[in-house]
Amino acid sequence: xxxTDPTIARVGGDTPTPAAASAVSDRASRxxxxxxxxxxxxxxxxLAAVVGDVLILSFGQSPGAVYRLLVDGTWGNAYGFGQVxxxxxxxxxxxxxxxxxLRAGLFNIGAxxxxxxxxxxAAIVGLLLPVGIPSLLCLPIYILAAALGxxxxxxxxxxxxxxxGAHEVIVTIMLNFIVLALLNYLxxxxxxxxxxxxxAEIGSGVLPRVSDVVPSFQGSAANATILxxxxxxxxxxxxxxRTRRGFELRAVGLQPHAxxxxxxxxxxxxxxxxxxxxxxxxxxxxxxVLGYKHYYEEGFATGAGFLGIAVAxxxxxxxxxxxxxxxxxxxxxxxxxxxxxxxxxxxxxxxQAVVILAVATSVPEVRRLxxxxxxxxxx
Amino acid sequence: xxxxxxxxxxLRIAIPYLLAAAGGVMSERAGLIGLxxxxxxxxxxxxxxxxxxxxxSPWLGVLAAVAGGALLALLYAVSAIRFRADQVVVGxxxxxxxxxxxxxxxxxxxxxxxxSPRVAGFTSQGSGTGFGALVQNPVVWLGIAVIPxxxxxxxxxxxxxxxxxxxxxPAAAASVGVPxxxxxxxxxxxxxxxxxxxxxxxxxxxxxxxxxxxxxRGFIALAATIFGRWDPLRAGLACLLFAAAETLQIQxxxxxxIPSQFVEMIPYALTIVALAGVVGRAxxxxxxxxxxxx
Numbered sequence: 001x002x003x004t005d006p007t008i009a010r011v012g013g014d015t016p017t018p019a020a021a022s023a024v025s026d027r028a029s030r031x032x033x034x035x036x037x038x039x040x041x042x043x044x045x046x047l048a049a050v051v052g053d054v055l056i057l058s059f060g061q062s063p064g065a066v067y068r069l070l071v072d073g074t075w076g077n078a079y080g081f082g083q084v085x086x087x088x089x090x091x092x093x094x095x096x097x098x099x100x101x102l103r104a105g106l107f108n109i110g111a112x113x114x115x116x117x118x119x120x121x122a123a124i125v126g127l128l129l130p131v132g133i134p135s136l137l138c139l140p141i142y143i144l145a146a147a148l149g150x151x152x153x154x155x156x157x158x159x160x161x162x163x164x165g166a167h168e169v170i171v172t173i174m175l176n177f178i179v180l181a182l183l184n185y186l187x188x189x190x191x192x193x194x195x196x197x198x199x200a201e202i203g204s205g206v207l208p209r210v211s212d213v214v215p216s217f218q219g220s221a222a223n224a225t226i227l228x229x230x231x232x233x234x235x236x237x238x239x240x241x242r243t244r245r246g247f248e249l250r251a252v253g254l255q256p257h258a259x260x261x262x263x264x265x266x267x268x269x270x271x272x273x274x275x276x277x278x279x280x281x282x283x284x285x286x287x288x289v290l291g292y293k294h295y296y297e298e299g300f301a302t303g304a305g306f307l308g309i310a311v312a313x314x315x316x317x318x319x320x321x322x323x324x325x326x327x328x329x330x331x332x333x334x335x336x337x338x339x340x341x342x343x344x345x346x347x348x349x350x351x352q353a354v355v356i357l358a359v360a361t362s363v364p365e366v367r368r369l370x371x372x373x374x375x376x377x378x379x
Numbered sequence: 380x381x382x383x384x385x386x387x388x389x390l391r392i393a394i395p396y397l398l399a400a401a402g403g404v405m406s407e408r409a410g411l412i413g414l415x416x417x418x419x420x421x422x423x424x425x426x427x428x429x430x431x432x433x434x435x436s437p438w439l440g441v442l443a444a445v446a447g448g449a450l451l452a453l454l455y456a457v458s459a460i461r462f463r464a465d466q467v468v469v470g471x472x473x474x475x476x477x478x479x480x481x482x483x484x485x486x487x488x489x490x491x492x493x494x495s496p497r498v499a500g501f502t503s504q505g506s507g508t509g510f511g512a513l514v515q516n517p518v519v520w521l522g523i524a525v526i527p528x529x530x531x532x533x534x535x536x537x538x539x540x541x542x543x544x545x546x547x548x549p550a551a552a553a554s555v556g557v558p559x560x561x562x563x564x565x566x567x568x569x570x571x572x573x574x575x576x577x578x579x580x581x582x583x584x585x586x587x588x589x590x591x592x593x594x595x596r597g598f599i600a601l602a603a604t605i606f607g608r609w610d611p612l613r614a615g616l617a618c619l620l621f622a623a624a625e626t627l628q629i630q631x632x633x634x635x636x637i638p639s640q641f642v643e644m645i646p647y648a649l650t651i652v653a654l655a656g657v658v659g660r661a662x663x664x665x666x667x668x669x670x671x672x673x
Contacts, residue, residue, distance in 0.1 A: 058487060107467050166654035167663065169412070169467050170605060173598060174647035185640035306471055313468060344486035349479030356472035357454075361462040 032370065037316045039366045041325075044314065044358035051354045052347065059343045066339050073338020074331045080338065082210055082220025086292065087330035088323075089222070090115070092229040093284025094308025095326055096236050097150075097277045099317040101168075103240060104273035105253035110157065110172030111281040112305025113179035114150035118282025119289045120183050121149030123296035124191075126202025126289070138205035139290075143228075146286050147279035153179055154278015158271030168274065176305070187298055198297035207291045223291030232280060233319040249273055281308070307333075310356045329355075385626055387510045391584070393622035394522035395420065395577035399600030400607070400614045401529040402573030407609055408533060409566035410546040410666040414470030415455050416574045417597025418477035419448040423575025424582035424592055425481040429488060431498040431583065440498070441518065441579045448575020449568050451477060456567040460560050466668050474597075482590055493590050500583035518580040525573060526615035533611060542566050546664035574600070602650040609664060621646040 053063045074080045094111040101108035108114075125145040129138055157171040191199045207224040211217040240246040251259040252269045260266050288300045307329050314328065315321030329352060336348030399420055403413035426447030431440030451473055458469040482492070489495045501516045513519050533539035541562045544552035549559045574597065581596070582588050599621055607614030628642035 055483065109467070109471070160651070160655050164655045166651070166656075167668075169414075169668075170601075170654060171651055173414075174602065174650050177595060177598065177647045178644045178651075181640040181643045185638050189638065306475060309468065309471055344483055344492070346479060346482035346486060346492070350476065350483055351479075353472050353476035353479050357458060357464075357469060357476065360464040360468040360472060361458045364463045 032374065035370055036363075036367050037318075037321070039370070040359050040362040041314050041316075043362045043366065044355045047358040048351045048354045052351050055347045055350060056343050061342045066342050069339045069342060070331075070335035074335045078214070078216040079218070079220045080334060082217040082222040083334045084327065084330045085210070085226055086221040086223070086287070087333055088326040089225050089229045089287045089291075090284050090304050091307055091311050091326035091329055092323060093232060093287070094281050094304050095311030095315060095322040096232055096319065097154075097281035097284070098308045098312035099315065099319075099322055100236060100240075100249075100277045100280065101273060102312055102317045103253045104249045104269060105256065106161070106270065106273055106277075107169045108154065108157075108172055108274060108277045108281075109169055109309065110153060110175050110179075110278065110305065111308045112301050112303070113176040113183075114153045114278040114281035115284050115304055116183055116301040117153045117179055117285075118146035118150035118279075119285025119300060120186075120296045121145040121282070122286055122289045123199050123202060126205065126294075127191075127200060129202070129204055131203035133204040135205050135207065139207075142205055142286060142290055143283055146282045146284075146289075148282070150282015150285070151275045151279035154281070155271060155275040158274030158278075161274070162267035162271040183296075184298055187296065191296075193295075196297075197299070198293070198295045201294045202289070205290065206294050207286070209291070221292040223287070225287040225291040228283065228286065232283065233323055236280070237319040245272075281305070307352065310352060310359075313356060313359050383510065385623075385630065387513055388626045388629070389619065389622045390519070390523075391513060392625050393618050394519055395581045395596055396600050396603055396618035396622060397522045397615055398525055398577035398580065399574040399597055400603040400618050401525045401611055402570030402577075403600050403604035404529060404533070404607070404609055404611050404614050405542065405566045405573070406570035407604055407667055408546045408664055409542045409563045410549065410664060410669065411456070411459060411563060411567050411570075412466045412470055412668050413570065413601045413604055414467060415451065415473045415597075416570070416600050417593055417595065418470075418474040419451050419571045419574035420578035420581065420593040420597045420600075421474075421477045421481055421591070422451045423448040423578030425484065425578075425588050426575070427579035427582045428495045428498050428588035429484070431500070432496060435499065437499060437501050437583055440583060441576065444575045444579030444582075445572045446575075448571040448573070448578065450571070451575075452567045452571020453564075455571070456564045460563050460567075478591065481588070485588070485590065495588040497586045498583070500586050502584075516580075516584070518576065518583070521576065522580065526611050529611040538562070538565070543664075546666055549666050599646045602646040605663075606646070606650050606653045608653075608662070617646075617649075 052067075056063045056066045072080075074084050094115060097111045097114065098108050122142045122145050125141060129141070153175060156175060157166070157168045160166040160171055161168045187197065187199060193200055209217070209220075209224075210222040210226070211220060240250060248259065248264045249269055251262065251264055252266050256266050259269075284304070285301070289296055293300075311322055311325040311329055315323070315325035332348050332352055336345035339345065339347070399416045402419070403416050406413045423444035427440040427444035430443030431437050434440075455469060455473050458464040459466045485491055485495065501518065502512045533542060541552065541557050544557055545559045545562050552562075553559050577596075577600070578593060581592060585592070600618070603614050603617035603621060607617040624642055624645045628637060628639055631637060632639070
């Protein structure tokens with residue numbers, strides 16, 4: 001594995017070892033990197049459970065009953081599970097978008113506005129397309145429109161960073177406000193259906209829902225965008241770990257100066273990474289626009305960008321991890337609705353924050369502890 | 380008369396920005412990104428209302444807001460300094476925590492998912508938006524004083540020198556005996572207190588807490604910090620500029636001259652322009668965002 005993937009385990013500048021010893025140390029370092037990846041999310045979940053208990057007890061309820069209700073309301077029935085899948089689909093896209101940036105050493109906090117812009121562009125295209133075109137024919141057009149909408153929003157901080165060194169964190173935050181205000185203006189003054197905050201419904205190309213195939217999912221918003229999310233996970237994995245561009249991107253993320261010295265143009269990687277990141281988030285807008293409501297509505301993206309950061313972080317910026325983390329956060333947010341009769345659903349907002357905080361603080365700490373333990377074991 | 384009313388309205392809007400931006404400058408000059416200002420403000424706003432409601436005294440509300448802001452700031456500082464967690468991630472988590480906790484406590488204390496009951500505040504409710512009401516409010520005076528105070532602290536005291544040193548070159552500061560971590564903790568705590576105070580002003584001015592009532596004001600304060608190039612006086616001017624633009628938009632409401640959404644964009648757009656270096660380069664403190672090993 002490590003022959004195709006020289007960035008893992010080799011970065012530390014270890015002294016060269018004979019082949020036999022290197023095979024052993026490869027296996028050991030692989031185990032070590034898995035431990036470092038898996039432990040922090042577990043620590044975080046444990047801490048979140050403790051905080052959750054405190055919150056539940058403060059409301060005079062029994063934690064066991066609340067957690068049982070949470071599981072029953074999400075994974076325990078087809079409707080709840082469908083809603084989890086629907087919410088996870090959006091989070092996979094924003095999570096992948098943030099993860100791609102992180103792999104390049106960039107923080108994309110703009111996924112929320114990129115998601116909104118993608119959905120908006122798809123909805124506009126949907127209004128322009130004549131009615132009655134088969135879904136499969138217009139799907140590529142929709143994907144292109146959504147990717148373009150999100151990609152343009154992502155390209156702005158990318159170019160500003162590459163050209164002027166403007167910090168992408170601040171630019172993407174500021175751009176969130178600007179883009180959402182602009183979309184808000186366009187929708188409310190020109191495109192909305194009177195007395196609503198949304199555009200007219202699109203004529204053709206809406207995606208089938210899961211309930212069209214499995215009737216027991218009736219009422220849930222889960223739809224064929226799930227397949228797009230799976231494709232995006234595979235495509236991103238392929239891009240990051242199997243292509244030259246992906247390798248360059250990760251090299252810049254690990255050590256920009258070394259990458260530059262090796263002949264990588266850091267500026268190009270930067271603006272390309274943020275543009276692709278924006279495009280991925282933009283495609284996520286299809287989940288709502290093509291799969292669920294069939295129109296653009298103000299505020300549909302609210303919170304999905306920040307949760308995308310949580311998903312990328314807990315998923316350790318790896319497509320498989322992101323899929324699992326998206327399911328986790330989707331379960332939490334759907335579970336909040338399920339337990340609302342016993343404890344306020346706002347409890348879930350606190351738990352999500354605790355998970356992020358705990359992962360962020362335990363990642364460096366776990367790494368340090370593990371390395372310390374390993375070093376003393378070697379002695 | 381119109382000019383006076385305009386100025387009063389601008390000042391009224393600017394007070395929370397001034398308080399939070401002064402905090403933003405302190406935190407960022409010490410090397411810690413001020414993403415969390417929004418969370419401190421929201422937490423402060425809730426604490427102010429909860430404590431005033433329980434005690435009937437707006438002064439205790441202000442104290443609670445300062446304590447609430449400091450508590451969130453402590454969490455940020457411990458995560459970023461002690462545990463060396465990524466500042467951006469922790470910052471976002473703290474903002475989400477502030478949103479979540481205030482919502483949860485709103486349900487727990489006041490059994491509402493949208494707003495608290497009304498509280499007294501410093502000014503009576505019908506006293507309007509003119510100067511008369513403003514000068515009665517002690518937090519307004521704090522907001523006016525905070526900018527020169529921050530400038531004095533940063534440029535005229537040993538503590539300020541240390542703050543600037545740990546934000547520019549922590550290793551050099553450590554080598555001459557500056558306790559880098561302690562200075563950073565203090566700077567972040569001060570920023571939490573000031574932003575919490577800004578939240579208290581907001582909540583007591585509106586006589587209640589409403590869910591998400593800071594509505595991005597912490598980020599406007601962060602924008603002012605950056606647009607003001609991490610200098611208290613310039614950041615203060617930026618706050619006044621942003622507040623004046625909002626006032627203008629409020630006064631023009633109904634004439635449809637400028638859509639409100641475009642006025643909303645002004646602080647953010649100016650900040651991006653400043654970062655891109657179109658009008659004078661904005662150079663951040665060198666160690667901003669890096670909680671390096673001392």
